[in-house]
Amino acid sequence: MDLEKIKAVILSLPSEKRELFMSELIEELPKADKHIEVQASRRHILDNKMGSCPHCNHTKYVRFGKDKSAQRYKCKLCNRSFTEYTGTWMSGLHKKDKIDSYLSLMLEEKSLDKIKDTLKINKKTAFDWRHKILASFDSKNDDNQDDFTGITESDETFFLRSEKGMEVKRSPLQKTRR
Ligand SMILES: [Zn+2]
Known part of the structure; x- marks a missing residue:
């Protein structure tokens, strides 16, 4: 679908529905962007000594070289090292440079x-x-990467929508496994 067509569809909606759609969209957009910003802000937090060691939660750590493209840090208390990705879903992934895209x-x-x-x-x-x-x-929370029990409404909407989109692709895999 190209942008002109989307625009035409939106403009063809009754004004009441169009207003509802636009207000929902305005609410959703910044939340969607937020997920992409999470990783950049994590690096920023760690570089500015506002983070903590993912192993022991100690707040004193030093920069400790690079691990491929990731910044590595070393905890002053437990002496273990970690990167900006440790403890996140991106830990251990290759091709991290493609994740934003x-x-x-x-x-x-x-x-x-x-x-x-x-x-x-x-x-x-x-x-x-x-x-x-x-x-x-x-499980993600901007302030605490480990124990996030709540889920915001926008995450849930996106999650369910994405899961639905996956169903077709997922079912043949499950069948072959049995
Ligand atoms: Zn530590």
Whole structure:
């Protein structure tokens, strides 16, 4: 669907529905962007000594070189090292540089095939990332990456919508497993 068509559809709505749609959209947009910003803000928090060690929660740590493209830190209390990704769903992922683009395409509700072709990643990677991202929506909190029990309404809407979109792709896999 191109933008002109979307615009035409929105303009053809009765004004009451159009207002409802626009107000929902305005509410959803900043929340969708937020997920993409989470990782950048995590690095910013760690670099500005406002974070804590993901292993022991101690707040004193030092920069400790680089791990591939990630910044590494070392805790002054437990002496263990960690990166900006430790404890997040992105920990252990390769091709981290493609994740921002992946999230954008996912938020645009592109199909897995479209995403894998655009980013030149294989289908299993595309599938795995989707699972990890959706799972992280369930557990992510900007202030505390570990124990997040609540879920905001917008996350839930997006989660359910994405799950629905996945059903077709997921069922053949489940069948072959049995
Ligand atoms: Zn520590």
